[in-house]
Amino acid sequence: MSEASGLAAVDALAAHDADSPFVVSEDDELRMAACETVQALLHPLQWMQVYVPTVPDSLLDFLSTPFPCLIGLRQHQTARLPAPRPERMVVVDLDAGELSAARLPPPPLPHREASPLLERFSALREQTKRAAVEHGP
Numbered sequence: 028m029s030e031a032s033g034l035a036a037v038d039a040l041a042a043h044d045a046d047s048p049f050v051v052s053e054d055d056e057l058r059m060a061a062c063e064t065v066q067a068l069l070h071p072l073q074w075m076q077v078y079v080p081t082v083p084d085s086l087l088d089f090l091s092t093p094f095p096c097l098i099g100l101r102q103h104q105t106a107r108l109p110a111p112r113p114e115r116m117v118v119v120d121l122d123a124g125e126l127s128a129a130r131l132p133p134p135p136l137p138h139r140e141a142s143p144l145l146e147r148f149s150a151l152r153e154q155t156k157r158a159a160v161e162h163g164p
Contacts, residue, residue: 046115
């Protein structure tokens, strides 16, 4: 998988506001980097739930946990994901470039919290557009 498609997959994962994001790759370094990137994208918030960037085979029963978790898996371990998948589970397969999205949309933020966040996103979007124009493709 290219670096650009890996970043797109991580961006898509963050955009889906998953309660339980699972990052799948045979490449241990790529999987770890993707998990760390998801956490960085939450800034200034912090992931305070379970975080296991590489689950050993001996702990695969852990995948059926009912609480939010950010977990990294190898390809063969995905067979142990619960079926049917929980409604808010997102699986990003970095090797295949595939995203299995959550079945529920993210809950809306209360207006008081959403308003400053949306203003900040708008400002960042404008900065990104200006930088892209200045530096070209």
